[in-house]
Amino acid sequence: MAQRRVIQEIKARISLVEMARRYVDLKRNGARWVAPCPFHQETKPSFSINEEEGFFYCFGCQASGDLFDFYGRINGLDFRETLEALAEEAGVALEEDPRSISSHRDDTARRRAVSEKHQMLRMHEIAAAHFVGNLMGEAGRECRDYMARRGITEDVAKDFGLGWSLREWQSLADAIRRAGLPPELGIKASLLSKSERGRVFDRFRGRFMFPIHNLNGNVIAFGGRIIADEDEAKYINSSDTPLYKKGEHLFGLARARRAITTGVPAMLTEGYMDVVTLHQFGYGGAVGVLGTALTPDQVRRLSGFTSRVELLFDGDRAGRKAALRSAAMLLARGLSCKVILFPEGEDIDSLLRTRGKELFEKLRKQAQEGLAFCVRTLQDMAPRDAIEWARAFLKQVEQPELVSPYASALALGLGLAEAELREQAASGRRQGNRDVSQASTGAAVKLRTGEMLDREIMTFAVRYPHAMAKLRDAGAQLCLRAAWSRALWDKLENNPPDEVFHLLDPREKNFWVRCRAHDAPPLSNEEGEFAAVHAILTRLQLAEQQHSVAAALQQGAGRGDFETDLEYLRALQETLENSHGKQH
Numbered sequence: 001m002a003q004r005r006v007i008q009e010i011k012a013r014i015s016l017v018e019m020a021r022r023y024v025d026l027k028r029n030g031a032r033w034v035a036p037c038p039f040h041q042e043t044k045p046s047f048s049i050n051e052e053e054g055f056f057y058c059f060g061c062q063a064s065g066d067l068f069d070f071y072g073r074i075n076g077l078d079f080r081e082t083l084e085a086l087a088e089e090a091g092v093a094l095e096e097d098p099r100s101i102s103s104h105r106d107d108t109a110r111r112r113a114v115s116e117k118h119q120m121l122r123m124h125e126i127a128a129a130h131f132v133g134n135l136m137g138e139a140g141r142e143c144r145d146y147m148a149r150r151g152i153t154e155d156v157a158k159d160f161g162l163g164w165s166l167r168e169w170q171s172l173a174d175a176i177r178r179a180g181l182p183p184e185l186g187i188k189a190s191l192l193s194k195s196e197r198g199r200v201f202d203r204f205r206g207r208f209m210f211p212i213h214n215l216n217g218n219v220i221a222f223g224g225r226i227i228a229d230e231d232e233a234k235y236i237n238s239s240d241t242p243l244y245k246k247g248e249h250l251f252g253l254a255r256a257r258r259a260i261t262t263g264v265p266a267m268l269t270e271g272y273m274d275v276v277t278l279h280q281f282g283y284g285g286a287v288g289v290l291g292t293a294l295t296p297d298q299v300r301r302l303s304g305f306t307s308r309v310e311l312l313f314d315g316d317r318a319g320r321k322a323a324l325r326s327a328a329m330l331l332a333r334g335l336s337c338k339v340i341l342f343p344e345g346e347d348i349d350s351l352l353r354t355r356g357k358e359l360f361e362k363l364r365k366q367a368q369e370g371l372a373f374c375v376r377t378l379q380d381m382a383p384r385d386a387i388e389w390a391r392a393f394l395k396q397v398e399q400p401e402l403v404s405p406y407a408s409a410l411a412l413g414l415g416l417a418e419a420e421l422r423e424q425a426a427s428g429r430r431q432g433n434r435d436v437s438q439a440s441t442g443a444a445v446k447l448r449t450g451e452m453l454d455r456e457i458m459t460f461a462v463r464y465p466h467a468m469a470k471l472r473d474a475g476a477q478l479c480l481r482a483a484w485s486r487a488l489w490d491k492l493e494n495n496p497p498d499e500v501f502h503l504l505d506p507r508e509k510n511f512w513v514r515c516r517a518h519d520a521p522p523l524s525n526e527e528g529e530f531a532a533v534h535a536i537l538t539r540l541q542l543a544e545q546q547h548s549v550a551a552a553l554q555q556g557a558g559r560g561d562f563e564t565d566l567e568y569l570r571a572l573q574e575t576l577e578n579s580h581g582k583q584h
Contacts (some may be wrong), residue, residue: 004499006083006092007068013090016054016067023074023261038074038261039063050517057513064513066501075215079502085216113242120243122187123181124219130175131163131209140164143208146227151353156280159255160210165207165224190221190238204236212244212290213254220244223272223291237291247295250302251275251288257305259284265308268294268326273350274312281352294326300334309335310367312348314342324377327370331406332396337370370423371406375413386414390421415547449543453536454485460533461489462515464526465497474537
């Protein structure tokens, strides 16, 4: 089944209104449904759904899209993950790779990969239950004693599904065999390992186990911690598998998202134990980065739930460096963040358990805003390094409207010329975005600015994508000046109207929804709207001709050749007559 048919079938079985009701309290307001937006913290009903078009829009944060955008954004999933989750819920089979029509050989391989993933999920389910059973049994006494020493309660252990891997070599491997699943696949799932002699054995042995869940609640990986002073790595983590890429997931997010979506700020930390301790002390928005430096994919996933993040790091040099990098990534994405640094020698777990919430809350109140922390940290760096950092950071900022305030704060804090800093940063951002026709500064520019004209053209194109040929015949594509409008034009022209929406980036989707849904007029006046755009294009083209001929005369186009100059004058007169005739 092609991607378009899959999407249509899912939308036919799951409505956007039904889906949104799971997360917000929708109320009917005329032709729309409204509610407080689930994507930013507020109480006013700025979030609205146009049920007929199947789009949502928020007047506050400008979030917009269709069923797939809503589900993906609120669950922090990419399009492929969203498609798979909604297809499963709707009972729609993904018979083919949504991006291509596969050959029989490719299709067989894909089906085998899907089957393997299902078996791996089953293996992780078995492993999770196996580890929990170990913890509760007699063999888990040493781990329960460790939990008691660390102050981990049975309730929080149950909430997180914590467990214990036995010190035996094949305890889990035997459980997987008894379930009728192939041990070789357990190796691929990073649950088992194989010796040089070909013997299969448990990857995790004698460790306190932390299951890692995806946002659908499935266990997809594990982290295992030693509980005694042993000559082994403190933590062993699952390797990347077809189910799990550690740079894409956050430990505890499946549980924390309930708190985060109610307005609690996300707390981002490094270790499993830190996350468990924070939740035990009532901080339900805590998540961990799974033993790696924060990644863009993790930031993207987190930004689907909140715009406020508190970074928790050690106060040593390494902690400050990690905090600087993490704060920059969050700020570049447009999130608000604060940086909480712990006294040297303290971590979250030790501080909360030995010194209590009072000191922790004091540290939270003293926390610096993310950009202020970055500036303060840069002031301690070599000037050249600080300037390079600032330029690189500004180039990574995803929302253009944030560049100016960020540049102002950096320039003030570092003693730099703001205009120069902003210009240097902007040069890389706007490569190719400049007006390609600066010569058109005469009547054509006075008639309509390039931005306004681009919006006029693309508004009609988005509202009536089946009429792209009419626009092309009128020369509309030649009048587009901005990079965003040319990129959107290419997508509309090269893709079927009912498939193009899912190829748009977030800003393009926002524009699409504002043109077609939101409070846009009904799509019932195509000829009238086209006539208005066509008239604008005609006047613009005539004005440009007039300006070109006049400019040629002014520059002495004939270079003293009377006949050539006369031809230019006749062309100018004809252009003026055409312009006059078109306007009447």
